[in-house]
Amino acid sequence: MLLYEYEALEIFKEYGIRTEPAVLARTPEEALKVAEKIPPPYMVKAQVRVSGRGKAGGIKPAETPNEVKLVAEQLIGTEIKGETVKEVLVSHRVQVERELYISLLTDRYSRSIVAVASPHGGVDIEELARKNPSSILKIRIDPYIGVKPYHTLRIRKHLGVDNQVERIVRSMYNILVEYNAKLVEINPLVLTPEGLIAVDRRIIIDDSAIPFNPKLTR
The missing domain is CATH 3.30.470.20 (ATP-grasp fold, B domain)
Known part of the structure; x- marks a missing residue:
């Protein structure tokens, strides 16, 4: 069984592996409220138990909380590889070296x-x-x-x-x-x-x- 990413996130945190700030949201309104508590910029990730969700358009960047809400509106309710997106993970987009x-x-x-x-x-x-x-x-x-x-x-x-x-x-x-x-x-x-x-x-x-x-x- 493939766990949802947010489930894996909690396990990683439990075992002391450092992760970026990230919170689950079930509606676009929740996504907006969550984003206001996380430093920008953001990534909004569809929570589906399939591989390759990024290539399928299930992971999108956002610059502001309002953009996070818009992206959540685009993702929630859609299907990715046959699975309906019911939740999104709103996370801080880290600086990549x-x-x-x-x-x-x-x-x-x-x-x-x-x-x-x-x-x-x-x-x-x-x-x-x-x-x-x-x-x-x-x-x-x-x-x-x-x-x-x-x-x-x-x-x-x-x-x-x-x-x-x-x-x-x-x-x-x-x-x-x-x-x-x-x-x-x-x-x-x-x-x-x-x-x-x-x-x-x-x-x-x-x-x-x-x-x-x-x-x-x-």
Whole structure:
């Protein structure tokens, strides 16, 4: 099950991963009120459980609270890849220096966890793998051992960032394990003047684990 982005946002915050200021809105009027409490500029994101919503027009920028309301009016009630937009996430648009990619996924066949990282974020990772495979780093992590410093050091060097990413990787690993997730992804992980911020988040939960996990049934 793919979680809504706002659900993934709350989990990331719970595990100490830095995110941009963002609040859910169910109506254009709510979006206006929310935007008045968040510093401009903004991004308005349709909340749908599908991939590729950005290319489908589900993520739009706005400069003022009134523009946020107009964008929310355009998005709420429309369909994106067959799913009706009922809510939008209004967020602060951060100052981007670099966009990175990082994910952790469960590999059932090798019984391991795979960390995937690239210095090129904000793009389709599968398309990037076809066009520029050398830009993608893959590291297998033994779940009986967990994340070790030599794992995070390789990721740091590949991304060209400081040790902030070590804490992010460990937190993503904990989310993956404790939520029985198939995938925990940040795309992009943005380098800003204030540090690394997880700007777009995705979590896919193993459906078979949902009834048995108190974190998912609370």
